Amino acid sequence: MAMAALSFRLCSSPLICRATLDHHATDASFIRRAADLSEMSAGLTSPHPNFGCVIATPSGKVAGEGYLYAQGTKPAEALAVEAAGEFCRGSTAYLNMEPGDCHGDHTAVSALVQAGVGRVVVGIRHPLQHLRGAAIREMRSHGIEVNVLGEDVQSKVLEDARKCCLLVNAPLIHRACSRVPFSLLKYAMTLDGKIAASSGHAAWISSKLSRTRVFELRGRSDAVIVGGNTVRQDDPRLTARHGQGHTPTRIVMSQSLDLPEKANLWDVSEVSTIVATQRGARKSYQKFLASKGVEVVEFDMLNPREVMEYFHLRGYLSILWECGGTLAASAIASGVIHKVVAFIAPKIIGGSKAPSPVGELGMVEMTQALNLIDVCYEQVGPDMLVSGFLQPVPDLLPVIPSEDATFEIDPSVNPFESSIIFFYKTWDLYGSFSNFSPHPIRMPFGDDYRTWSSVEHYYQVPHNSPFNDVKIEVMYMALKCKFSTYPHLKTMLLSTAGSVLVEASPHDLFWGGGREGEGLNYLGRLLMQLRSEYLGESSVSAENTSLAL
Numbered sequence: 001m002a003m004a005a006l007s008f009r010l011c012s013s014p015l016i017c018r019a020t021l022d023h024h025a026t027d028a029s030f031i032r033r034a035a036d037l038s039e040m041s042a043g044l045t046s047p048h049p050n051f052g053c054v055i056a057t058p059s060g061k062v063a064g065e066g067y068l069y070a071q072g073t074k075p076a077e078a079l080a081v082e083a084a085g086e087f088c089r090g091s092t093a094y095l096n097m098e099p100g101d102c103h104g105d106h107t108a109v110s111a112l113v114q115a116g117v118g119r120v121v122v123g124i125r126h127p128l129q130h131l132r133g134a135a136i137r138e139m140r141s142h143g144i145e146v147n148v149l150g151e152d153v154q155s156k157v158l159e160d161a162r163k164c165c166l167l168v169n170a171p172l173i174h175r176a177c178s179r180v181p182f183s184l185l186k187y188a189m190t191l192d193g194k195i196a197a198s199s200g201h202a203a204w205i206s207s208k209l210s211r212t213r214v215f216e217l218r219g220r221s222d223a224v225i226v227g228g229n230t231v232r233q234d235d236p237r238l239t240a241r242h243g244q245g246h247t248p249t250r251i252v253m254s255q256s257l258d259l260p261e262k263a264n265l266w267d268v269s270e271v272s273t274i275v276a277t278q279r280g281a282r283k284s285y286q287k288f289l290a291s292k293g294v295e296v297v298e299f300d301m302l303n304p305r306e307v308m309e310y311f312h313l314r315g316y317l318s319i320l321w322e323c324g325g326t327l328a329a330s331a332i333a334s335g336v337i338h339k340v341v342a343f344i345a346p347k348i349i350g351g352s353k354a355p356s357p358v359g360e361l362g363m364v365e366m367t368q369a370l371n372l373i374d375v376c377y378e379q380v381g382p383d384m385l386v387s388g389f390l391q392p393v394p395d396l397l398p399v400i401p402s403e404d405a406t407f408e409i410d411p412s413v414n415p416f417e418s419s420i421i422f423f424y425k426t427w428d429l430y431g432s433f434s435n436f437s438p439h440p441i442r443m444p445f446g447d448d449y450r451t452w453s454s455v456e457h458y459y460q461v462p463h464n465s466p467f468n469d470v471k472i473e474v475m476y477m478a479l480k481c482k483f484s485t486y487p488h489l490k491t492m493l494l495s496t497a498g499s500v501l502v503e504a505s506p507h508d509l510f511w512g513g514g515r516e517g518e519g520l521n522y523l524g525r526l527l528m529q530l531r532s533e534y535l536g537e538s539s540v541s542a543e544n545t546s547l548a549l
């Protein structure tokens with residue numbers, strides 16, 4: 001009792017609140033540093049995330065730092081531990097992102113554990129669902145105090161630091177949630193909004209300094225994409241020539257393959273080029289490109305979304321669009337562009353026929369304009385660099401939309417720490433949870449009752465409604481009937497108490513959790529809700545029994 005009163009007094013002391021705020025400010029600044037470090041190798045770690053680690057002594061001094069330099073190199077945490085040496089014992093390690101584990105390699109976690117780090121502050125959990133939470137659990141199991149921003153510790157300053165962590169790995173987070181690579185549209189335009197003169201001449205609008213920044217952007221991307229017009233007009237090289245970073249693949253999107261025979265992009269001696277085209281387009285020209293070593297990929301429907309889905313499957317993480325206005329408009333309209341970077345030069349070229357960076361989007365009123373998010377302004381030499389996101393960096397926990405929502409569904413579940421039970425095919429371990437499992441149910445129908453061979457049969461006819469709340473209600477009633485009819489299923493459901501249930505459907509983003517956790521998982525949520533209802537019933541009946549005794 002005395003202890004509780006004392007701790008209350010201490011917490012309400014203004015001195016302690018100031019101390020807590022200072023503590024948060026220290027944590028936030030080290031997390032920001034970890035995020036900055038992680039960004040130093042952007043583009044080189046792909047398809048892995050950018051990892052940075054700072055080890056700080058209890059007195060708040062940096063003892064060691066590290067960042068993942070490239071794919072397959074020593075983890076940031078191991079480098080920081082090496083640098084900090086004996087100062088690791090009892091120190092705090094700051095990680096911009098929870099470590100993953102590549103093919104069962106736990107080096108990052110082991111390094112922190114073996115070095116005797118006492119506390120770890122994590123900016124964000126790993127965005128890939130199969131890795132999310134694993135390293136955090138592992139560190140906690142070794143007695144390390146782990147604080148995840150936004151979960152265990154919250155404040156404005158920490159929220160800002162967390163945002164830096166999201167931004168630094170935005171490509172991976174976007175890719176995980178949208179199943180297309182992260183796409184950045186870059187253009188350079190004059191003050192009067194032209195990307196070339198009426199003649200098509202564009203060399204150069206932006207300054208040398210700005211163009212070097214573009215080389216850096218290229219160096220951070222897996223590929224640079226342009227359309228046929230840009231190849232015909234500019235004959236670009238699209239290489240990163242700032243002296244470091246890797247060189248991205250060049251991609252050309254061309255419907256007709258009406259392209260020149262001589263072009264810088266057909267020289268693949270140092271970097272490869274892939275031409276994406278319409279199936280059957282100019283076969284003889286395709287042969288010519290192949291003879292030059294250029295890969296040609298044919299699409300049944302050549303459009304930005306199909307092309308991006310294809311490159312997502314090939315493992316591309318981030319793509320830089322350096323195309324003209326027509327392709328840029330089509331890419332924006334199809335929702336594949338996540339971020340825009342515009343270099344604005346203090347020049348006026350005029351010309352009613354001079355092209356602009358984004359073509360027709362079909363908008364007629366200013367209210368329809370797309371508003372960028374997290375806009376940044378920076379002066380680069382004489383030019384102004386304006387950048388911002390067209391789509392917000394997605395929620396990292398879409399399967400469980402929010403902590404509050406999850407508690408509402410099932411208070412026994414801790415949304416951040418629970419294990420996840422996946423089910424999908426009816427023959428899987430928990431396959432009987434599926435709405436397709438062959439468990440007939442008897443439900444009211446009109447003035448009578450009828451039997452349906454599965455929950456799905458009942459759901460499909462005749463109640464199926466486009467309105468989500470009706471759909472959800474119908475599914476819930478059918479599931480309730482199934483689990484009440486079959487006691488062994490109810491027992492099985494109750495045995496999962498405390499775990500998050502996720503229907504692992506890669507296709508159904510409403511009922512299922514999606515391929516990488518991007519789905520809404522309504523089937524899983526309903527099952528957790530039902531489980532919670534049953535758990536409530538059994539605790540009430542247990543209470544009644546004990547009262548009766």
Ligand SMILES: Nc1nc(O)c(N)c(N[C@@H]2O[C@H](COP(=O)(O)O)[C@@H](O)[C@H]2O)n1
Binds near residue numbers: 188202203204214
């Ligand atoms: N940053 C920038 N400033 C300008 O003034 C430009 N005209 C462009 N154009 C883009 O860069 C491509 C040429 O690239 P290489 O130098 O040949 O590698 C050109 O095709 C446009 O996409 N960019």
